[in-house]
Amino acid sequence: MTTxxxxxxxxxxxxxxxxxxxxxxxxxxxxxxxxxxITYEKLGFLESFKDIPIAFISLFVVNFISxxxxxxxxxxxxxxVGICSLILPFVEVFWFYKLWFAIIGTCFAIGKICVFGIIRNNISDEKSLAKTMNxxxxxFMIGIFVVNTGFGWLISSQYSQFWKFGFLSISVLSAITIFLFSRLNISEPIKEEKVNIIEDLSGFINPLVIIFLAVIFSIVFVEQxxxxxLPSFYKNHLKVNSFFALQASSFLALFSYIGRTVTANIIQRFSLSKYYILCLSLIIFVLIIIAGIQFLDMDNSKILLYLFPVIGLFLSPLYPVINSKMIAQIDKTKANLFTSLIVIFSSLGSSVSSIIMSILFGNQLLSYYSVYILLAVIVLFTISLIYFKLADKTFRK
Structure with a gap:
């Protein structure tokens, strides 16, 4: 980002x-x-109440943001978000969680499009863009670490029945961020009087963009x-308590943070495509080790508590790296609309993944957890190779 x-x-x-x-x-x-x-079937569809509004609203907020x-x-x-987080601790009914996640999803769609638009409006070089995005x-990964660690501590304490009051801290943080934004004069993305969504979307219908969106879908599918x-897998399959399950999951987020931070500092020395493929190859390598441990040495399977977080080092750079490579080629005036497509396919990947995972958990098929993810990563690896081949041909023209 410029000075x-x-x-x-x-x-x-x-x-x-x-x-x-x-x-x-x-x-x-x-x-x-x-x-x-609450059954896993119901909980699996809870993710959809977050992701479907993200997918549905993304295209329509482009004009609003502009x-x-x-x-x-x-x-x-x-x-x-701050108001919703303030209300949540005082509501007990399950249906409110559906409403809450729907509102949060809508706000996230607006927020992500705005953030990506601001970044794209000020950076053109794809490697600098990759550095900033990472x-x-x-x-984002620190948020996962903080929420798992903080709530894990609260759940394991004598005040565990008040775990929902942890959301009040999010309200406070929202107020601080709003204050910081209110004091800044920032360069806005280029505004247009009105965006013709149908006409502009038709310009994005080509093999490269379609494969790119499939890659985005697959990355989030794996991440989700x-x-x-992962906390439920740790607790139900590895038989650890709730606190340790959440702390072990926190380390996945911590390793993911390290992965993105390291990537931001070294990415300008490497080819984006080669770096991306290397990360994917290392994910497959670690997952093969995990699957082997699950099937060959179940008595020592608690080593998985320490192996799963390592995947975060290599999984976390994929999303910002692939986004930056593609967004750098998009006209600045179309950045918001293109970001809305990224948001849509990200939310669909998250929702589909959670529904499938709920089926896996509901049918007690946890022994196949790592194999399921390994197959998804292999699919991601395949379509990523197709994407980079098409991208090289397209961007060289």
Whole structure:
């Protein structure tokens, strides 16, 4: 990010931190509500109440953001998140969780489009864009770590029945971020009087974009298999308590943060495509080891508690690296609309993954957890190779 806009990096990072906390509290909610006898089938579809609004609203908020500006749109989204987090501890009924996640998903769609739009509006070089995106998205992983560690401590304490009051901290953080944004003058993405969504979308219908969106879908599909369901896998299959399950999952987020931070600092020395493929290859290698341990040495399977987090080092850079490579080629005036497509396919990947995971858990097929994820990563590896081959041909023209 240029020096002129360097001072906006903190509120952008805090924005992703906040949205990470509210989106990735799903693992805690699943863990706690499953103990309250809510079935895994119901909990699996709970993810859809977050992801479907994200997918549905993304295209329609582009005009709204263009009209009022990214700064005001971000402040509005953060205000709603803060209010919702303030209300949640005082509501007991299950249906409210559906409404809550739907509202949070809508706000996230607005927030992510605004953040990506601001970044793209100020950076053209794909490697610099990759560096900035990795830095900003690294805070997303810190949000996962903080929410798992904080709620894990609360759940394991004598005040475990008050675990939902942890959401009040998100309200406070939202207020701080809103204050920081209110004091800044930031360069807005280029505004248009009105975006013709249908006409502009037709310009994106080509093999390269379609394969790219399939890659985005697959990356989030794999990520969600870990983020929301790993605590329940640890507790149900490895028989550890709730606190340790959440702490072990926190280390996945911590390793993911390290992966994105390291990537941000070294990515300009490497080819984006080669770095991406190397990360994918290492994920497959670790998953093969995990699957072998599960099937050949079940008595020592608790070593999985320490192996799963290592995957975060190599999984976390994939999303920002592939996004930066593609977004750098998109016209700045179309950045918001293209980001909305990324948001849509990300949310679909998350929702489909959670539904499938709920079936896996509901049918007690946890022994196949690592194999299921390994197959998904192999599919991702295949379509990623296709994408890079098409991208090389397209961008060289």
């Amino acid at each position: 002129k806009h360097y001072n906006i990096s903190l509120p952008l990072k805090l924005t992703f931190l906040i949205f990470s906390m509210v989106l990735n509290c799903m693992g805690i909610v699943i863990l706690q509500l499953s103990e309250a006898k 009209k009022i500006g990214a700064k005001k749109a971000l402040i509005l989204a953060l205000t709603i 830095n900003v998205e690294a805070s 298999s870990f983020n929301s369901w």
